Amino acid sequence: MVNKNKNVNIPAFINGMLIDRYIDAFNRGIELVKNSNNIRIIAHYDGDGVSAASIVVRLFQMKKKRFHLSFVKGVDSNFVNMLPTDGSTLLLLDIGSSAIDLIKNKHNTILMDHHPVVGDDDDLINLNPVNYGMDGTREACGTTISFLFTILYDEESWNSIPFFLAGTIADRQHTGGYNGLNKILVEEAVKRNLITVRVGLPYYGKPIAEEIRESTEPYLVGITGRDEGVSNLLNTLKIDDKSSYLDLYDNNSKLVEKLNSYIVQYLLNHGVRPEIAIDAVAPRYILKGDIENSLLLSSYMNACGREGAESLGVLYAMGDKSQISDLQNLQNNFHQKVIKELLKIESGNYTSLKSISYFSVEQPSIAGAVSGISVNYITDSRKPLFGYSVDGNGNVKVSSRGTRYMIEHGLNLTEVCKTAAEMVGGKGGGHVIASGANIKSEHLKKFMEIADKMVSEQLHF
Ligand SMILES: [Mn+2]
Known part of the structure; x- marks a missing residue:
C-alpha cells in the first residue's frame, strides 16, 4: 500500500486499518504537538483516562515537552474552567466528545476520546475512532488512540505497552477477546516480544485461595469474598490452597484444566451467559517489568483514579517505582469496597x-x-x-x-x-x-x- 503521508510513516502492520482521513488527522495532531511546548492535558479519571494520560506523558517526558495534566470526572463547570484560553495545545483523553461546542480554540485541540461526538468537529483534530468507522466499545478506547498516537510519533513509545493493556482492560475492551485496532496492536506487541500470552483463569502468583476469594471477574456466587466457599471448592478439586495458579500452570496442567472447566461450569450453573462464562478462561497478557500481571496494573490504574489519586499512577508510569506500595493500598481499598457491595447485591x-x-x-x-x-x-x-x-x-x-x-x-x-x-x-x-x-x-x-x-x-x- 502506498503511503501518501509525508510526515508520519504508517507502519506496515497497521496498513489498511486506518482510512486516509484518519491517518491525516493523526498527522496533523502529531505535527501540532511537535510544534507545541505548552500542552494542556485533560483526562477522564477512570482506568482508561489514567492509562491514556500515562502514555502521552511518557512521550512528553521523552521529548522534554512542558505539559499540565488534570483529571476530571465528567463534562461539568470544572471541566469548562480548565479549558485553556491562551491558545495552548489541548489534548482531551477519554473525555470531551460531548463538549466540543464549549471549546474555543478548536484548531489547537486534539480529541482522543471514544464516546459519541456531539456537535461540530470541523475545526477539531478529531482522533475519535467512532468517527472513522470503528466500534468505540471494543475496537479502540481513549488509551488505544493515545498509544497509537505516541507510537506513530516515535516508535520508542512501544515501551508504553503495559499502560496500553492496563487502559484497554480497564475499559473492558478485552472482553470476549481483543478486536479491531486493539487486536492489531496486541498482536504486534507479541511479535515484538514486548509481552507474552498465557491462556487461563485471571489468577496469577498469589496463593490460589486468596486469588479466588478476591477476584471479581469471574465473580462466583456463593464463593467470591468468602473463605468457606473457597475452601469447599479447593477441597472438591483437591487443590492445595497455598499453591499459586502460576505454579499449577507450570507444573500440573491436568489440575489447571480441572479448575478451569470447574469454574466455567460453575458459572453456567449459576445463570451466567455462556459467552461470559467461557471468557473466564481467556488470553492473559504478561508484561515485562516490575508489574508482570496486566490485570493487576489495570486494577492499579483504575483504583488510583477512582480513589482520587490519579497522579500516583502517572508518576509510576513516569518511572517512579516508589509509588507501587501506595497503588497497592489504593487498589486493595477500592477492591474491598467493590466486593462489599457485590455481596450485598448477591443477597x-x-x-x-x-x-x-x-x-x-x-x-x-x-x-x-x-x-x-x-x-x-x-x-x-x-x-x-x-x-x-x-x-x-x-x-x-x-x-x-x-x-x-x-x-x-x-x-x-x-x-x-x-x-x-x-x-x-x-x-x-x-x-x-x-x-x-x-x-x-x-x-x-x-x-x-x-x-x-x-x-x-x-x-x-
Ligand atoms: Mn474510556
Whole structure:
C-alpha cells in the first residue's frame, strides 16, 4: 500500500486499518504537538483516562515537552474552567466528545476520546475512532488512540505497552477477546516480544485461595469474598490452597484444566451467559517489568483514579517505582469496597422492575464497577443494571451497565440515560453498553420508571 503521508510513516502492520482521513488527522495532531511546548492535558479519571494520560506523558517526558495534566470526572463547570484560553495545545483523553461546542480554540485541540461526538468537529483534530468507522466499545478506547498516537510519533513509545493493556482492560475492551485496532496492536506487541500470552483463569502468583476469594471477574456466587466457599471448592478439586495458579500452570496442567472447566461450569450453573462464562478462561497478557500481571496494573490504574489519586499512577508510569506500595493500598481499598457491595447485591439488595434492576451505592466512583460485574455474574442476564448514589445536596449520579448479549437484542443505554435524564430535567449519555446520568434525587423513581419503559421497548429476546 502506498503511503501518501509525508510526515508520519504508517507502519506496515497497521496498513489498511486506518482510512486516509484518519491517518491525516493523526498527522496533523502529531505535527501540532511537535510544534507545541505548552500542552494542556485533560483526562477522564477512570482506568482508561489514567492509562491514556500515562502514555502521552511518557512521550512528553521523552521529548522534554512542558505539559499540565488534570483529571476530571465528567463534562461539568470544572471541566469548562480548565479549558485553556491562551491558545495552548489541548489534548482531551477519554473525555470531551460531548463538549466540543464549549471549546474555543478548536484548531489547537486534539480529541482522543471514544464516546459519541456531539456537535461540530470541523475545526477539531478529531482522533475519535467512532468517527472513522470503528466500534468505540471494543475496537479502540481513549488509551488505544493515545498509544497509537505516541507510537506513530516515535516508535520508542512501544515501551508504553503495559499502560496500553492496563487502559484497554480497564475499559473492558478485552472482553470476549481483543478486536479491531486493539487486536492489531496486541498482536504486534507479541511479535515484538514486548509481552507474552498465557491462556487461563485471571489468577496469577498469589496463593490460589486468596486469588479466588478476591477476584471479581469471574465473580462466583456463593464463593467470591468468602473463605468457606473457597475452601469447599479447593477441597472438591483437591487443590492445595497455598499453591499459586502460576505454579499449577507450570507444573500440573491436568489440575489447571480441572479448575478451569470447574469454574466455567460453575458459572453456567449459576445463570451466567455462556459467552461470559467461557471468557473466564481467556488470553492473559504478561508484561515485562516490575508489574508482570496486566490485570493487576489495570486494577492499579483504575483504583488510583477512582480513589482520587490519579497522579500516583502517572508518576509510576513516569518511572517512579516508589509509588507501587501506595497503588497497592489504593487498589486493595477500592477492591474491598467493590466486593462489599457485590455481596450485598448477591443477597438481593436491589430493586427489580420489569426490564431493569437498580441499587444504591454510597460512593459514586464504585457504582460503575459494581454494576458492570453484577450484570454479568449476579443479577438477571436480561436486565441492565443501574447503580446510583446521592450526595448531600440531593444530586444523584447514575451508572448503568448492560451486556453484549443485551446490545445484540436491542439495548441502547446511551438513549435510555439521555432521554430518561432529560425528561426529569437532568443530563445523561455515554456508550450503548455503559452510560450514566445526573439527576435530582426527587426524580430518581421517575427516572427509573422511564428507563424501565424504554428498555422494555428496546429489548427483544
Ligand atoms: Mn474510556
